[in-house]
Amino acid sequence: xxxxxxxxxxxxxxxxxxxxxxxxxxxxxIEIKTAKATAIVGASGAGKSTLLHLLGGLDRPTxxxxxxxxxxxxxxxxxxxxxxxxRRIGFVFQFYHLLPEFSALENVMMPALIKGQGIRESxxxxxxxxxxxxxxxxxxxxxxGGESQxxxxxxxxxxxxxxxxxxEPTGNLDSKNSESIYxxxxxxxxxxxxxxVIVTHDDSMSKRTDETIRIRDxxxx
Numbered sequence: 001x002x003x004x005x006x007x008x009x010x011x012x013x014x015x016x017x018x019x020x021x022x023x024x025x026x027x028x029x030i031e032i033k034t035a036k037a038t039a040i041v042g043a044s045g046a047g048k049s050t051l052l053h054l055l056g057g058l059d060r061p062t063x064x065x066x067x068x069x070x071x072x073x074x075x076x077x078x079x080x081x082x083x084x085x086x087r088r089i090g091f092v093f094q095f096y097h098l099l100p101e102f103s104a105l106e107n108v109m110m111p112a113l114i115k116g117q118g119i120r121e122s123x124x125x126x127x128x129x130x131x132x133x134x135x136x137x138x139x140x141x142x143x144x145g146g147e148s149q150x151x152x153x154x155x156x157x158x159x160x161x162x163x164x165x166x167x168e169p170t171g172n173l174d175s176k177n178s179e180s181i182y183x184x185x186x187x188x189x190x191x192x193x194x195x196x197v198i199v200t201h202d203d204s205m206s207k208r209t210d211e212t213i214r215i216r217d218x219x220x221x
Contacts, residue, residue: 090156
C-alpha cells in the first residue's frame with residue numbers, strides 16, 4: 001500500500017488577465033504522504049494557494065492530474081468531487097468562513113449534516129479538544145479571531161479527513177494566536193494517519209514539518 005495519499009502530476013493553472021496569460025501554477029509535480037506534515041512555502045503571489053486549491057478539488061487545473069489515493073479527482077463528476085471534499089479532505093482558510101447566523105457548535109456540525117450523520121457529540125468533543133468547551137453556543141461575532149480559527153479547525157476535522165489543507169491559517173492573527181494555532185494543528189495531527197499540508201509565506205515552518213515544498217513563480221524551486 002502506497003504512503004502517498006495526494007499527488008499532483010505536471011499540473012498547470014493558467015489565467016487570463018486581460019490579454020495577458022498568467023501561469024499561476026506551472027508544471028508542478030508533488031506528493032503528499034500519509035501521516036506527514038508538509039509545508040508549501042513561498043512569497044505572496046508565488047502560486048501556493050492556487051496549488052492548494054487544485055490539490056483540494058476546489059479549482060480545476062488547466063492541465064495535469066491530481067490524484068487522491070490514486071484516483072484522478074478531476075475525472076469525477078462535480079457531485080462526486082464535492083463528496084470527496086466533504087468526506088476525505090478538510091480545509092482551513094485564512095478568513096475562517098464561519099456561517100454568522102449559527103453557533104460555534106452548529107458551524108462545526110455543518111459538514112457532517114451535509115454528509116447526513118448525527119454528529120452533535122463528535123462536534124462537542126472537537127470543540128472541547130480545541131479549547132472552546134465554554135464557547136459552543138457563541139456565534140462568530142462573539143468570538144475572537146483565534147477562537148474563530150479554532151472553530152474552523154474543528155469543523156475541518158469533524159468528518160475525520162485523510163488530508164487537512166491549511167491556507168495561511170494564521171495570516172489574520174497576531175503572533176501569540178498564530179503560535180497557538182500552529183501548536184494546535186500539530187497536536188491534532190500527532191499520532192494520526194492524517195496528512196497535514198500548510199501553505200505559508202513563513203520559511204521557518206520548514207523546521208516544524210516533515211517535508212517542505214518551496215514554490216516560486218508557479219514552479220517548485
